[in-house]
Amino acid sequence: xxxxxxxxxxxxxxxxxxxxxxxxxxxxxxxxxxxxxxxxxxxxxxxxxxxxxxxxxxxxxxxxxxxxxxxxxxxxxxxxxxxxxxxxxxxxxxxxxxxxxxxxxxxxxxxxxxxxxxxxxxxxxxxxxxxxxxxxxxxxxxxxxxxxxxxxxxxxxxxxxxxxxxxxxxxxxxxxxxxxxxxxxxxxxxxxxxxxxxxxxxxxxxxxxxxxxxxxxxxxxxxxxxxxxxxxxxxxxxxxxxxxxxxxxxxxxxxxxxxxxxxxxxxxxxxxxxxxxxxxxxxxxxxxxxxxxxxxxxxxxxxxxxxxxxxxxxxxxxxxxxxxxxxxxxxxxxxxxxxxxxxxxxxxxxxxxxxxxxxxxxxxxxxxxxxxxxxxxxxxxxxxxxxxxxxxxxxxxxxxxxxxxxxxxxxxxxxxxxxxxxxxxxxxxxxxxxxxxxxxxxxxxxxxxxxxxxxxxxx
Amino acid sequence: xxxxxxxxxxxxxxxxxxxxxxxxxxxxxxxxxxxxxxxxxxxxxxxxxxxxxxxxxxxxxxxxxxxxxxxxxxxxxxxxxxxxxxxxxxxxxxxxxxxxxxxxxxxxxxxxxxxxxxxxxxxxxxxxxxxxxxxxxxxxxxxxxxxxxxxxxxxxxxxxxxxxxxxxxxxxxxxxxxxxxxxxxxxxxxxxxxxxxxxxxxxxxxxxxxxxxxxxxxxxxxxxxxxxxxxxxxxxxxxxxxxxxxxxxxxxxxxxxxxxxxxxxxxxxxxxxxxxxxxxxxxxxxxx
Numbered sequence: 001x002x003x004x005x006x007x008x009x010x011x012x013x014x015x016x017x018x019x020x021x022x023x024x025x026x027x028x029x030x031x032x033x034x035x036x037x038x039x040x041x042x043x044x045x046x047x048x049x050x051x052x053x054x055x056x057x058x059x060x061x062x063x064x065x066x067x068x069x070x071x072x073x074x075x076x077x078x079x080x081x082x083x084x085x086x087x088x089x090x091x092x093x094x095x096x097x098x099x100x101x102x103x104x105x106x107x108x109x110x111x112x113x114x115x116x117x118x119x120x121x122x123x124x125x126x127x128x129x130x131x132x133x134x135x136x137x138x139x140x141x142x143x144x145x146x147x148x149x150x151x152x153x154x155x156x157x158x159x160x161x162x163x164x165x166x167x168x169x170x171x172x173x174x175x176x177x178x179x180x181x182x183x184x185x186x187x188x189x190x191x192x193x194x195x196x197x198x199x200x201x202x203x204x205x206x207x208x209x210x211x212x213x214x215x216x217x218x219x220x221x222x223x224x225x226x227x228x229x230x231x232x233x234x235x236x237x238x239x240x241x242x243x244x245x246x247x248x249x250x251x252x253x254x255x256x257x258x259x260x261x262x263x264x265x266x267x268x269x270x271x272x273x274x275x276x277x278x279x280x281x282x283x284x285x286x287x288x289x290x291x292x293x294x295x296x297x298x299x300x301x302x303x304x305x306x307x308x309x310x311x312x313x314x315x316x317x318x319x320x321x322x323x324x325x326x327x328x329x330x331x332x333x334x335x336x337x338x339x340x341x342x343x344x345x346x347x348x349x350x351x352x353x354x355x356x357x358x359x360x361x362x363x364x365x366x367x368x369x370x371x372x373x374x375x376x377x378x379x380x381x382x383x384x385x386x387x388x389x390x391x392x393x394x395x396x397x398x399x400x401x402x403x404x405x406x407x408x409x410x411x412x413x414x415x416x417x418x419x420x421x422x423x424x425x426x427x428x429x430x431x432x433x434x435x436x437x438x439x440x441x442x443x444x445x446x447x448x449x450x451x452x453x454x455x456x457x458x459x
Numbered sequence: 460x461x462x463x464x465x466x467x468x469x470x471x472x473x474x475x476x477x478x479x480x481x482x483x484x485x486x487x488x489x490x491x492x493x494x495x496x497x498x499x500x501x502x503x504x505x506x507x508x509x510x511x512x513x514x515x516x517x518x519x520x521x522x523x524x525x526x527x528x529x530x531x532x533x534x535x536x537x538x539x540x541x542x543x544x545x546x547x548x549x550x551x552x553x554x555x556x557x558x559x560x561x562x563x564x565x566x567x568x569x570x571x572x573x574x575x576x577x578x579x580x581x582x583x584x585x586x587x588x589x590x591x592x593x594x595x596x597x598x599x600x601x602x603x604x605x606x607x608x609x610x611x612x613x614x615x616x617x618x619x620x621x622x623x624x625x626x627x628x629x630x631x632x633x634x635x636x637x638x639x640x641x642x643x644x645x646x647x648x649x650x651x652x653x654x655x656x657x658x659x660x661x662x663x664x665x666x667x668x669x670x671x672x673x674x675x676x677x678x679x680x681x682x683x684x685x686x687x688x689x690x691x692x693x694x695x696x697x698x699x700x701x702x703x704x705x706x707x708x709x710x711x712x713x714x715x716x717x718x719x720x721x722x723x724x725x726x727x728x729x730x731x732x733x734x735x736x737x738x739x740x741x742x743x744x745x746x747x
Contacts, residue, residue: 141542141596141597142596142605153598165628167630167631190626192629203603203605205558205560215542215563216542219560223547341631344634347637353635356634356635377637378639378640390629391630392629420645420648421646423651423652427658431658431662433701435662440694440697442676444678444690445677445679446675447678448746
C-alpha cells in the first residue's frame with residue numbers, strides 16, 4: 001500500500017499544476033530586483049494561473065537552465081538586461097539549447113535602453129532582426145497616447161491584433177486597445193516558423209532617439225513591416241516570443257487610460273493581452289493533442305480485429321479517423337479547425353496520392369473526431385497515412401502510419417463469365433468439349449455406311 | 460433669428476480657433492514627375508498636386524522611369540521641416556505597405572526619387588495601381604497629415620514578364636484525388652452474341668457434314684449387348700472428367716480436382732481398354 005500516498009500526492013500535484021500543458025516552473029530573469037515591484041500584477045496573475053515563479057538575477061553564477069542534463073525550468077521570462085547581456089549562463093547557445101529541449105521563452109525588450117549585442121545575436125538565430133543601432137524606438141504620429149506622450153509620441157495606442165490570416169486561430173484578439181510604450185521594433189525574416197502577433201500601423205516608423213536629426217531619412221523599416229510582438233514556434237513546438245515593449249507589462253500600463261489623437265479616453269487592455277501572450281508562450285493555449293487514430297475498411301459490423309490492419313488491397317474503400325484535442329488554459333477541449341483551414345490526410349508513397357480534408361464527425365467532451373473515406377489508389381506498395389498539420393500558433397501534428405497496399409489476389413478478379421467480351425472464348429471451349437464427346441460416341445458406335453462400302457469395292 | 464446668427468458666428472469662431480490650438484501639418488508646391496532614363500530633361504510627365512490634395516489621374520511608372528515627388532512641408536501656414544515626411548505606398552488588394560522617406564531640407568522642401576528597383580517584388584507582381592499617400596508628422600501637438608496623393612500604376616510593356624514571388628507559409632494545401640486507371644472495357648454485347656452465334660453455328664455444320672458422310676450410332680445396341688459395363692463406365696467417366704473440369708472452372712481448386720481427375724482417369728483407362736477391345740472385336744468380325 002505504499003503507492004497509495006504517492007498516488008494521492010501525484011493526483012494533488014496534478015490538480016494544482018494542471019494549468020500549463022507543459023509544466024509550471026517559470027524562471028524570471030530580472031537584473032534589478034527593485035524593478036520587481038513594477039510588474040506585481042503580472043506576477044500575481046501568473047501565480048494565480050498556477051506558475052511557480054523563480055526570480056533570478058543574470059549575475060547569479062549558480063543560475064543554470066539545465067540540471068544534470070535536463071531542463072531545470074519549463075519556461076523562461078527574460079526582462080531586458082541592464083548590463084551587456086544575460087551573462088554566460090543565459091548565452092544565446094544556452095537559450096537555443098533550452099528551446100531545443102522543449103522549453104519556452106518570452107523575451108521582453110525595451111526601447112529605452114540599448115539592446116545588448118548578445119540578445120541581438122540570439123534573435124538572429126531565429127531570423128528576427130533588430131535595427132543595427134539596437135536602440136531604436138517605434139513612433140507613430142497618428143496612433144500615440146496624447147495623455148502620456150503628447151510630445152514624444154512613443155506610446156503607441158493600437159487595436160488588439162486580430163487574426164494573422166483568415167485561416168488562423170485568433171489567440172490574441174478581443175475588445176479594447178493596447179498601450180505599447182517605448183517599443184523596440186524588429187523585422188521578421190522569411191520563414192514559416194515565425195509569425196507576427198502585433199504589427200505597427202502603416203504610419204509608424206522606427207528611429208534612434210539618440211541621433212539628433214531634423215528629420216528621419218534613413219529608416220530601418222516602416223509601417224507594418226515593423227513588428228512589435230512576434231512569435232517563433234520551433235519544429236519541436238517549443239515557443240519563443242519577442243515582446244518589444246517590456247513597459248507594456250508594468251502595473252502602470254495594465255490600468256492606464258489612454259487617448260489616441262482624436263479619440264476617446266479608454267482603459268488599456270494590456271492586462272488581458274499579457275495574459276494571452278504569456279498563456280500562449282507557456283503553452284496554455286494553442287496546444288494540440290492527438291488521441292486515437294483508427295483506419296479500417298468500410299464495413300457495417302466492425303470488430304476490434306478489423307481496426308488498423310497492416311495491409312490493404314488496391315481500390316479498397318477505407319475510413320481514417322483521428323481524434324484531436326486542444327488545450328485551453330486548464331483543460332482539453334474539442335479542437336475546431338479554423339474557417340478556411342482544413343485538417344488534411346495524405347495517403348502517400350514518396351508523394352501523396354490522396355490529400356483529403358478531414359471532416360469532424362463526432363465530438364466528445366474534450367476532443368473532436370475527424371474522419372474521411374477514400375478509395376485506396378490502384379498502385380501497390382508501402383503507403384502511409386499522414387496527418388501533417390502545422391499552422392501558426394498551433395503546435396505541430398505530425399502523424400505517420402505505414403500500411404502495405406497489395407494488388408489483387410488471383411481469385412479477387414471478376415470471373416470470366418462476368419466479362420461479356422469473354423463469352424465467345426467460353427462458348428468456343430465448351431463447344432470443343434461437346435464436339436469431342438460427340439466424336440467419341442460416333443467413333444465408338446458408327447456402323448460403316450454404303451459410301452464406305454463403295455470406296456472399299458473400288459479399292 | 461437672432462440666436463441663429465449667434466450660433467453661426469460661434470461656429471465660425473470655433474472652426475477658426477481649432478487650428479490655432481493645434482496646428483496641423485500639410486504641404487504646398489507639390490509636384491510629381493516621371494522621367495524616362497535617357498530621355499531629355501523636361502520630356503517626361505509632370506503634374507502639380509494641389510496643396511493638401513490629390514491627383515485624380517494615375518501616374519504611370521515604367522521599368523526605366525524615375526518617379527520624383529517634391530513638396531514643401533508646412534506646419535500650419537509656415538514652411539517647416541518635419542521629422543516624418545514619407546511617401547507611403549499601399550497595395551489595395553493585400554494591404555501591404557512600405558514608406559519611402561523624403562530628404563528634407565531645413566525649410567521644409569522635400570523630395571524623393573523612386574524607381575522599380577526600390578519597389579518590393581510583391582508590389583511589382585500586381586496589376587492594380589498602388590495607392591500613394593503622403594505622411595507628414597512630427598513630435599508635439601500638431602496634427603499629422605496622412606492623405607492619398609495619387610495612384611501609382613506600373614506601366615509594364617506588353618512583352619515584359621510579370622515577376623512572381625513565392626513565400627512558403629504553413630497552411631492548407633490543395634486537395635489531391637488520385638486518378639484511377641480506367642477499367643477494362645468489353646465490346647458491345649450485340650457483337651459478342653454475334654460471335655457466339657458463329658461459334659455455336661459450327662455445330663449444325665459439323666453435324667450436317669457427319670450425317671452427309673453417313674455418321675451413325677447403329678452399332679450401339681451391339682456394343683451394349685456384348686460389353687455393357689465397360690461402355691457405360693467409359694462414357695460416364697469421360698463425362699465425369701469434363702464435369703470435374705466444369706467444377707474447377709466454377710468453384711473447385713486445383714488440389715480438389717487432381718485426385719478426382721486421377722480417379723476418373725484411371726476408371727476411364729481401365730474401362731476404355733475393355734470398351735476398345737470390344738470395338739476391336741467388331742472390326743475383326745468385319746463389322747467396321
